[in-house]
Amino acid sequence: MTAMHKGLWLRDVAIDLAGVRLIALDAEVAPGAVLTVMGPSGSGKSTLLAFIGGFLDPVFTARGEARVDGVDLTALPAEERRAGILFQDPLLFPHLSVAANVAFAIPRHEKGRSRRRAIAEAALGEVGLADFAARDPATLSGGQKARVALMRTLVSHPRLLLLDEPFSKLDATLRGHMRSLVFDRARAAGLPVVLVTHDKADAEAAGGACVRIGDDA
Amino acid sequence: MEEALRHGPLSARPPPAAAMRWTRLAPGLTLAVLVAPLAFGLAFTALPAFGYLPALGGHVVSLRYFAAFFTMPGIVRSIALALGIGLATGGISFLLVVLFVAGWAGTPAFARLQRGLSPLLAVPHAAAAFGLAFLVAPSGFLMRLASPWLTGLTRPPDWLIVHDPLGITMTVGMIVKEAPFLFLVSLAALPQLKLVETRRLAASLGYGRIAGFAYLLAPALYGQIRLAVFAVIAYSASVVDVAAILGPTLPAPLPVRLLSWMNEANLSMRFVASAGALVQFALVLAALALWLAGERLVGGGSALLRACGVRFRRDRWLRFLSFGLVVLCAAAVFTGLALLALWSLAGLWQFPDALPQVFWLKTWQRQLSEIAAPFATTLVTALVATAIALALTVACLAREDETGRTGGRRALLLVYLPLLVPQISFVFGLQVLSLLTGIDASLAGLVFVHLIFVLPYVFLSLSDPWRAFDPRYAVVASGLGLSRGAIFRRVRLPMLARAVLTAAAVGFAVSVAQYLPTVLIGAGRLTTITTEAVALASGGNARVIGVYAFLQAILPFLGFAIASLVPALLFRNRRALRT
Amino acid sequence: MHKLFKLAVLGLSTALAIAGPARAADAPDPANWQAVLDSAKGETVYWNAWGGSQNVNDYIDWAGRQVKARYGVTIREVKVDDTANAVAKVVAEKAAGKNESGSVDLVWINGENFVDMKDKGLLMSPGWATKLPNWKYVAFKQNPTITTDFNTPTDGLESPWGNAKLVFFYDSARTDAKDLPKDTDGLLRWAKAHPGRFSYPAPPDFIGSSFLKQVLYEHIGDTSKLYKPVNDATFEQDVKPLFTYLDALKPYLWRKGADYPENYPDMKRKLADGELGIIFAFNPSEASSAIENGELPDTVRSFTFPGGTLGNTHFVAIPYNANAKAGALVVANFLISPEAQLHKQDPQYWGDPTVLAMDKLSEKERRKFADLDLGAATLPPSELGPVIPEPDASWTTRIEAAWKKRYGTAR
Incomplete structure (x- = not known):
């Protein structure tokens, strides 16, 4: 195992709160693969995502590394980590149109308003939302919002995907659809995924390794 | 620990970046604006109250x-x-x-x-x-x-x-x-x-x-x-x-008499007025103490009724x-x-006519050129004081996000402090201070004294919606590669535009309405619509009072109208931001 | 936090220092008028004036626009509710050693406030009023109150602005002219017959104090006492008839004396509504002017006492530490120009009688004064009755204090 190999490598990660160990983890996630972290609510499983993404509240102490394709994310400020995150709420920016929400995420090196707009519209087209570009996000259905949130994350060219119970608020049929959409997309883009959930079905659909934490808490 | 977990592991902020460190100054500066004038003001009210103010011939403490x-x-x-x-x-x-x-x-x-x-x-x-x-x-x-x-x-x-x-x-x-x-x-x-x-x-x-x-x-x-x-x-x-x-x-209630003594040509009356300003302070403390006693009484009475199961159904x-x-x-x-x-539009309007016999614009026409200067002072003072208060408040709240700590109840008490200490008790002292330093009435001084009262209201008005902001938006944005400054400008401010503008309107209204601080610090040379309106109260010309008081009332309304119209226009196609 | 506060104070004081006036001119000499005009240009004159009357405020605003256009001098009216407030500012500044760049440049003044300032050395001296270019129009020979203010020589330390005489007003639509009183005793009888329809502003409002002096003059017996400073030994005895009168009046006053009108404009409003039946003011054209402005119905008429009523002159003065002395001189001079005096006497604007001598004016200007329409509510000068000169200023101060002690806290 070398430091330069592909995918996400969580090395000796340990997160404590007030001297109590919440998480201790050493894991690898290959590009396109999913690591599922399961645990009851309040077990602190989301702290792992906060640690990788770079927004862990200072009351927690954490050590260890999170390397993606050899780059140590923990050495970078959050905005340079390019950790795409999806929450159970789509969190579309309410002051921007649907297309502007997606365009907001496109990296700076894509120059020109019309080019960025074209990228955003193409991304929306891929999930069947081409006609919704100019809409107010508040007028979309739950499933539509979830798809926009996914595409917003993907066009930002993330290094990896962090999923914080992203399917738990969707109804049963939508949930299955969104699961396969997200995992297919991640696999197609070769993104390592960390999924935090308390839903066994999520873990089964993800198909990768599964870590359980806080069962005794 | 459980609390921290319930609170969630997210803080809305990426690790500190040098660019925003100035927010570290904000809480201290805000505290200084709220507390320092109070402390200095009370001190310089107390000195003459006890007879010591050499500049006005008081040398002996008594x-x-x-x-x-x-x-x-x-x-x-x-x-x-x-x-x-x-x-x-x-x-x-x-x-x-x-x-x-x-x-x-x-x-x-x-x-x-x-x-x-x-x-x-x-x-x-x-x-x-x-x-x-x-x-x-x-x-x-x-x-x-x-x-x-x-x-x-x-x-x-x-x-x-x-x-x-x-x-x-x-x-x-x-x-x-x-x-x-x-x-x-x-x-x-x-x-x-x-x-x-x-x-x-x-x-x-x-x-x-x-x-x-x-x-x-x-x-x-x-x-x-x-x-x-x-x-x-x-x-x-x-x-x-x-x-x-x-x-x-x-006689008039105490504060009115204090103000008139302050203006008497007989200088010793200023010392008496200062002593009275401290009595006023004690009076407010006594009122609050009585209220606290009342609290217990009512609490006990209510508990008794509850214990007896009194249902008061009808x-x-x-x-x-x-x-x-x-x-x-x-x-x-x-x-x-x-x-x-x-x-303000009436000509002759005698009792018992329900409406004026004549309507005319004469009063407004005659007042226009006289209103200009106080109107400008009102507007400039209110806008500048509000802008500063808003900047300090936003900086304080941003600092809260950075540290993850709110000031809690003690900070809330400090914010309320300028609203609890009687204005007259410390603004007197500020006036003495300006006399001692030979500083004349100036716009800067007026803005500063308004700020003391505008800041608490702006803070109280903005802090709740600010704290209610979902930090995950910032997390999402930073995951998309946005710097902290960009998140602030492009996500947080637009989403909180309505709350920020409402807080600004509240601050503006508070400044427009300030009477006593304006009279004492403006020293008659800097007048606002409010001081003019009250000065005219003694004039008894209802038409002119109508003009000034109507303007005084309409200005804050305009502020609130702008605060609700601007987001409504800006976000006319965004349902989530319209309510 | 301490450091921060120091910083804030430093910043603030710098801002204040920059904003505050910095130059202190030596007293300008009105004999060299061109020099006065030159140094006045660009100055801002803070004029402290009783702000209770809208006519007066409007007039000051008008004067401000004139001197701005002609001499580049800006007037800022500082409205005070008692001239003593302006005196207080200067007193405090002197005590604090602020001998220049004071906050008051010009003050509307007369009587006890003038005497107070003069005695305390708070006025710009030497006397300057008689050296103003427009002094040549002033009726100082015909009118002794221009040079003697409340028994004190003015010595050119204040410049006349207008004449005043106590005049009474009633609404002929509500009050029968036959019953009108001819002196203060008649007034007491009228008040008894019409309870709640008469009152006077609470002293130290100057109109209220004037009413007390009118009563005192008519009842003291030996009026010569009033033209000497108060004699402490006999004061109680001297004012006894005044308070006997007021005690007798009180049960019949508006609100039975539990509250008093604020000042004469307040009484005007109460006359319009019929709350009061007889009111008084120091300006014979007050009613005409008020009718013009819709404040009073056109049925209001005026009357005076055949035995005479108080009369005086009101002035403007410049404090010794004024910041804009040249500007203040320019304003004072403008105020006694025929044009400014004509505008002032016009009931459309104010209606305050002029201090100028008609025979010193040009034919054209004289005609303009003669052509002024004073209105039906204003008595012609011939019917204004004799003028009772103001008592020595010490009387005003003392009877105000005595009144406050006796009636200042109702019930």
């Missing part, structure tokens, strides 16, 4: 000015008036608000009235007081409406209503303004109470609506609005402008009474404002 103070004619009565008016305003406003909220919160009528009461907060005290005087005076609008067909009167009756010796009219004038304030503060606290569930539970156990609220929710609500009630008591006991317009005259009449009184408050203020507008 209690003689306190002695002189207590020999002023009618002084006990002046003190009692201030105390009584403060407690009566606080108590009745509080009772009214609690009864109204208990009886009506969660109903459609409540929602409708809520929209009607919010603008009341924008009406400056002086304008509301003038309006009320034009309404209820023996020669006022109500009497005109009823005369002569009902009363048979062609001349106003010789009744002492405005300036009544017990200050009843003045108390009413304060209540119509302070009850809406407490009401809006309560509204902010309501979402934290399980209102509907508790009401159903209480009803299922056979309790009347008001009793259920009083037993189960009122203690929690009171805990949330307690400081605001204190502020109402302190303010009402120390108010000058409303007292000058509606209050007793022979409370319809009380609910409707509270509803009626709240509507009456709003109606009185709005009718008063309409009367101000009417008078």
Whole structure:
């Protein structure tokens, strides 16, 4: 195992709160693969995502590394980590149109308003939302919002995907659809995924390794 | 630990970046703005109060000015008036608000009235007081409406209503303004109470609506609005402008007399006035102490009733009474404002005519060039003070996000401090300070003294929506590669635009309404619409009072209109930001 | 936090220092008028004036626009509710050693406030009023109150602005002219017959104090006492008839004396509504002017006492530490120009009688004064009755204090 190999490598990660160990983890996630972290609510499983993404509240102490394709994310400020995150709420920016929400995420090196707009519209087209570009996000259905949130994350060219119970608020049929959409997309883009959930079905659909934490808490 | 977990592991901020470190200064600077003028002001009020102010010939520390103070004619009565008016305003406003909220919160009528009461907060005290005087005076609008067909009167009756010796009219004038304030503060606290569930539970156990609220929710609500009630008591006991317009005259409540002594050519009266300003401070403390004693009494009484299982099931009449009184408050203020507008356009308008015989624009035309300077001062002072207050508040709240710590109750008390210490007790000292340093009345000084009172309101108004902002938006944005500054500019500010503009409108309204600090620090050279309006109160020309008081009332309204129109236009296609 | 506060104070004081006036000119000499005009240009004159009357405020605003256009001098009216407030500012500044760049440049003044300032050395001296270019129009020979203010020589320390005489007003539509009183005793009888329809502003309002002096003059017996400073030994005795009168009047006053009108504009409003039946003011054209402005119905008429009523002159003065002395001189001079005096006497604007001598004016200007329409509510000068000169200033101060002690806290 070398430091330069592909995918996400969580090395000796340990997160404590007030001297109590919440998480201790050493894991690898290959590009396109999913690591599922399961645990009851309040077990602190989301702290792992906060640690990788770079927004862990200072009351927690954490050590260890999170390397993606050899780059140590923990050495970078959050905005340079390019950790795409999806929450159970789509969190579309309410002051921007649907297309502007997606365009907001496109990296700076894509120059020109019309080019960025074209990228955003193409991304929306891929999930069947081409006609919704100019809409107010508040007028979309739950499933539509979830798809926009996914595409917003993907066009930002993330290094990896962090999923914080992203399917738990969707109804049963939508949930299955969104699961396969997200995992297919991640696999197609070769993104390592960390999924935090308390839903066994999520873990089964993800198909990768599964870590359980806080069962005794 | 559990709390931290419930709170979630997210902080809205990426690790500190050098660019935003200046926010570290914000809490200290804000604290300085709130507390330092108070400390210095009180100190420089205390020095002359104890006879020491060499610049004005006071070299010996003594209690003689306190002695002189207590020999002023009618002084006990002046003190009692201030105390009584403060407690009566606080108590009745509080009772009214609690009864109204208990009886009506969660109903459609409540929602409708809520929209009607919010603008009341924008009406400056002086304008509301003038309006009320034009309404209820023996020669006022109500009497005109009823005369002569009902009363048979062609001349106003010789009744002492405005300036009544017990200050009843003045108390009413304060209540119509302070009850809406407490009401809006309560509204902010309501979402934290399980209102509907508790009401159903209480009803299922056979309790009347008001009793259920009083037993189960009122203690929690009171805990949330307690400081605001204190502020109402302190303010009402120390108010000058409303007292000058509606209050007793022979003698006047203490604050009014202090201000007039400050202006006497006999310099020793300034020392007496300073001693009186400290008495005023003690008076407010005494009022609050009495209130605290009352708290226990009411709490004990309520507990006793609860223990006896008194259900007070038939409370319809009380609910409707509270509803009626709240509507009456709003109606009185709005009718008063309409009367101000009417008078400003009136030619001859004799009793008992219900409407003027002649309407003309002459009064407005004649006032235009005189209004220009005070109008400009009002606008500039309010805008600059509000902008600074907003910047400090936003910086403080941003710093909260960075550290993950809010100031908690102690910080809240500090924010309320300038609203609890009587203005007259420390602004006197600031005036002495400006005399000592030879600094003349200047716009900078005026802005600074307004800031002391604008800042708390801006902070109180903005902090709740700011803290309610979902930090995950910032997390998402930073995951998309946005820097902290960009998140602030492109996500947070636009999403909080409405809250920020509303806080600005509140600050603007507070500045426009400031009377005492403007009079003392502006020293007559810098005048605002408010000081001009109150100065004209003695002039008795209702037409000119109408012009100034109407302008005074309309300015804050414009501020609130802009605060709600700008986001409405900006986000006209964004449903989530329109409510 | 301490450091921060120091910083804030430093910043603030710098801002204040920059904003505050910095230059202190030596007292300008009105004999060299061109030099006065030159140094006045660009100055801002803070004029402290009783702000209770809208006519007066409007007039000051008008004067401000004139001197701005002609001499580049800006007037800022500082409205005070008692002239003593302006005196207080200067007193405090002197005590604090602020001997230049004071905050008051010009003050509308007369009587006890003038005497107070003169005695305390708070006025710009030497006397300057008689050296103003427009002094040549002033009726100082015909009118002794221009040079003697409340028994004190003015010595050119204040410049006349207008004449005043106590005049009474009533609404002929509501009050029968036959019953009108001819002296203060008649007034007491009228008040008894019409309870609640008469009152006077609470002293130290100057109109209220004037009413007390009118009563005192008519009842003291030996009026010569009033033209000497108060004699402490006999004061109680001297004012006894005054307070006997007021005690007798009180039960019949508006609100039975539990409240008093604020000042004469307040009484005007109460006359319009019929709350009061007889009011008074110091300006014979007050009613005409008020009718013009819709404040009073056109049925209001005026009357005086055949035995005479108080009369005086009001002035403007410059404090010794004024910041804009040259500007203040320019304003004072403008105020006694025929044009400014004509505008002032026009009831459309104010209606305050002129201090100028008609025979010193040009034919054209004289005609303009003669052509002024004073209105039906104003008595012609021939019917204004004799003038009772103001008592020595010490009387005003003392009877105000005595009144306050007796009635200042009702019931």
